Amino acid sequence: MHEPDVDVLIVGGGMVGASLALALADSPLRLALVEAVPPRAAGQPCYDERSTALAPTSRRVFQALGCWESIAVGAAPITEIHVSDQGHFGMARLAAASEGLDALGHVAPNRVLGRALHERLAGQANLQQFCPxxxxxxxxxxxxxxxxxxxxxxxxxxxxxxxxxxxxxxSPVREQLGLGVRETDYGQVGIIANVTPERDPQGRAFERFTRQGPLALLPLPGGHASLVWTVTGPDSERLMALNDAAFLRALQDAFGYRLGRLLRIGRRASYPLNLVRSRARRKGRVVVVGNAAHTLHPVAGQGFNLALRDVAQLAEHLHGAAVRAEDPGAARLLDAYLAARAPDYRRVVGFTDGLVRLFSNRLPGVTLGRNLGLCALGLMPGLRRRLMQQAMGRSGPLPRLARGLPLAVEGVRQHG
Ligand SMILES: Cc1cc2nc3c(=O)[nH]c(=O)nc-3n(C[C@H](O)[C@H](O)[C@H](O)COP(=O)(O)OP(=O)(O)OC[C@H]3O[C@@H](n4cnc5c(N)ncnc54)[C@H](O)[C@@H]3O)c2cc1C
Structure with missing residues (x-):
């Protein structure tokens, strides 16, 4: 066997690639990370206008990686989720306190996440970075x-x-390998922006099903809120063409006055929303992760959370292989990683796709069913708990990092 230059080469230093590099910081593996766009540049997805709702499993991963504190100072906890349907009776409220939790999740601007990850990577001894x-x-x-x-x-x-x-x-790598994708075009676009409402959301997240499509307003620090409004292509063109004052009026009309008047809006951006799944997630010594493996609709805020659990599991398998002096690119090891992740992957993709179809539908029967469903959520604690477990990334066995545990098993200390 020839000695390679490195053990693991990560292509892409977005939130997922950067998280994997950090997760392997304490392993004996030699790493390289290649990223096309320099940190803080406009096109770097770690530094764009979006915010990410982090499930408790993601918080535990970042705690285990030692970067949660720098994320938490710029993030807002979600203490309550308020779900409603514009013009209909159904409404549900999910509260952290009634589940015995301090928060159902946290909302972190991508800039905050990107900075926290890249600052830690800068001093990582086993990592060689190529950027740009x-x-x-x-x-x-x-x-x-x-x-x-x-x-x-x-x-x-x-x-x-x-x-x-x-x-x-x-993913250019996936394309080069000819892995192919299964793609579902929802015919929807996500409009995102930061909004300043008259009243501080104070930890309340709102999910509202509007005539144009599902609208989420998530709490941000400083009394601001992060908007993701899912609309059809033509609606997106019309809404994106409006000036700020006219856009705020349209948003206010759809969202209502739960946070008083909507006063200001930051720069808007729009993202086409499709479900894109790689047909295979491994070929030879290459595995695909994050958006390259699965790009989900953001309606349930699951894409990054799912990817971070993949990262946690992959890091655990790679770390174990390194400690046993095994080949980190061995087919058996990579297939074991993929098999361990398959149930979570299937559940999250099915859950998200189901929500998109249910909540984008304006047929009267579906609207009625949805409203009854929202009422049932309020009335049936068992149903509510199952939905919350799923949304919080807790329905199934979790990798060590997602349980807040370090990769290194007691007594096996590596590095240096
Ligand atoms: C509107 C919106 C809201 C969302 N909200 C949430 C949420 O609340 N919660 C949640 O869990 N998820 C959310 N998501 C999903 C989340 O944003 C993604 O899961 C996440 O960004 C995926 O990151 P990634 O690192 O896999 O991919 P990317 O962010 O696309 O990063 C890929 C990186 O690879 C680099 N690259 C590409 N080609 C090459 C090459 N050949 N060589 C080197 N580098 C290369 C690129 O420059 C880029 O930096 C949301 C998504 C959208 C669109």
């Missing part, structure tokens, strides 16, 4: 993979036992 740089080709050499990395005027090659493709929805 792109992986432009992969060659399978049997016992390792040779990656071509293009940066400005340079072309480097790096050999590795394992490639982890965390390179986003249109």
């Amino acid at each position: 740089a792109r992986v432009t080709g992969l060659e399978d050499l049997g016992d390792r993979v040779r990656a071509a990395i293009a940066a400005d005027q340079r072309l480097d090659t790096v050999t590795t036992r394992l490639v982890v493709a965390a390179d986003g929805t249109r």
Whole structure:
């Protein structure tokens, strides 16, 4: 066996790739991370205008990785979720206190998450970073993979036992491998922006089913709120073309006055919303993770949370292999990782897809069923708890990091 330059090469330093690099900080593995866009640049997804609702499992992963404190200072806890349907009777309220929790989740601006992750990566001893740089080709050499990395005027090659493709929805690595995708076009667009309402949301998150589509307003620190409004393509064009005052009027009309008047809105951005699933998640010594493996509709705020549990499980398998001096790119190891993640993956994709179809539908029978469902949620604690467990990422066995435990098992200390 030839000695490769590194053990694991991560393509893509978005929130998922960066989290994996950090999760492996304490392992004996030699890592390389290649990211096309420099930190803090406008096109870097870690630094865009979006916010991410983090489930308690994600909070525990970040706690175990030692970066939760720097995230928490810029994040807002969700203490209550208020679900309603514009123009209908159904309404449900899910409260952290009645579940014996301090928070149902936290909302962190992507900028805060990106900064917390990249600051920690900067001092990581077992990590070599290539940024801005792109992986432009992969060659399978049997016992390792040779990656071509293009940066400005340079072309480097790096050999590795394992490639982890965390390179986003249109994953160039997945394309090169010819893995193919299953794609469901919901015909919807997500409009996102930060909004300042008259009244501080104070931990309340709102999910409202409007004539145009589901609208979420999530609490942010400083009395602000993060908007994700799912609308059809033509509605998105019309709403994006409005000036701020006219957009705020349309939003106020759809959302109502639960937070008083909506006073200000920041820069708007729009994202096409599809369900994109890679047909396979491994080929040879390459695995795909994050948006490259599964891009979900944001209606239930599950995409990153699911990906972070994948990262936690993959890190656990890789760490175990490193401690046993095994090949981190071995098919058996990677297939065991994928098998461990399959039930959670199936549940979350099914749950999210079901919610999109249920809540985007305006047929009278469906609207009535949905409203009865919302009332039932209020009345039936068992049903409510099951839905909450799912939304909070807790329905199934969890990897160590997602339980807040370090990767290293007691007595097996590595590194240095
Ligand atoms: C409107 C909206 C709201 C959302 N809200 C939530 C939420 O509340 N909760 C939640 O859990 N999820 C949410 N999500 C989903 C979440 O944003 C994604 O799961 C997450 O961003 C996926 O990150 P990623 O790192 O896999 O991909 P990306 O963020 O796309 O990162 C991919 C990275 O790879 C780099 N790259 C690409 N090609 C190459 C190459 N050849 N070489 C080197 N680098 C390369 C890119 O520059 C990029 O930095 C939301 C999504 C949207 C659209």
